[in-house]
Amino acid sequence: MPEHGIHTIDTGYVRPRFDAAYLVVEQGRAAFIDCGTNHTIPVLLDALAQAGLAAADVDWLILTHAHLDHAGGAGTLMRHLPHARLVAHPRAAPHMVDPARLVAGATAVYGEAEFARHYGELVPVPAERVVVAADGHVVELAGRPLRCIDTPGHARHHLCVWDARSRSWFTGDTFGLSYRELDSARGPFILPTSSPVQFEPEAMQGSIARMLAESPRAMYLTHFGRVEEVERLAAELHEQIDAMVSLAQACDGRPERHRALVAALAGYYLERAQAHGCTLDDASVLGLLGMDIELNAQGLEVWLERARLS
Structure with missing residues (x-):
């Protein structure tokens, strides 16, 4: 059991x-x-x-x-x-x-x-x-x-x-x-x-x-x-949410905002995965996270637009 x-x-x-x-x-x-x-x-x-x-x-x-x-x-x-x-x-x-x-x-x-x-x-x-x-x-x-x-x-x-x-x-x-x-070896990545x-x-x-x-x-x-x-993972989530907001704000106003934000998020998550000691190569990491990067970019853009209207 x-x-x-x-x-x-x-x-x-x-x-x-x-x-x-x-x-x-x-x-x-x-x-x-x-x-x-x-x-x-x-x-x-x-x-x-x-x-x-x-x-x-x-x-x-x-x-x-x-x-x-x-x-x-x-x-x-x-x-x-x-x-x-x-x-x-x-x-x-x-x-x-x-x-x-x-x-x-x-x-x-x-x-x-x-x-x-x-x-x-x-x-x-x-x-x-x-x-x-x-x-x-x-x-x-x-x-x-x-x-x-x-x-x-x-x-x-x-x-x-x-x-x-x-x-x-x-x-x-x-x-x-x-x-x-x-x-x-450092545990779960989040x-x-x-x-x-x-x-x-x-x-x-x-x-x-x-x-x-x-x-x-x-x-x-x-x-x-x-x-x-749990405490480590929660701290990492808080840190990443703040970083994601900063990346979205930095990309706001660019002619190809969505593409820029996807690229910025991909680079950020790759950097974190490398620092975490993930053993997969960059292409494999992005293969696993590709859909999530796209959804996070879309969510951040909706948040930007809602904040603009409020």
């Missing part, structure tokens, strides 16, 4: 060790935290079986936020879980009941064919099975409290889940991403992750500080897995 009954599940989205969901088991009852896409459902059900549980033993599906790599399979998964209820942030819950806006937004980005290939059909969750988790909401799993708190920064509809039993947070995307390929439409640096700083106040032993990231050394 994994420590504290927490199973890390590789959803298989994009590449191995990129996107995780979690299964928390307590006294024969279970909760999933995030679920990946529709293509992940067989993997989740297999993880249940390997833990000696059936679909009827799952009481909860808790979503950190509504982005499709975390929540795209929620409706389909709920059809397999006869007794479970879905828990979501107040801003995310309506999209689980009616995913039309999620479909429209993702289709506009990917196109219909690519959307179908990555995510399949988004299935609505019946409203009576959805629990809205305001800040501080506690989910009881067989007497094990899982506390949900509002953690904006990556997205305004984001929550993180505190598990006092393991003294750990399930962080979604608020505590950054940490790919195992970039680990070194960087902040922006959404392309709602990045808010100050809010992210506050959310990280709020999580750190619980003196956690570990963080369970969606991208990817369990990390310790």
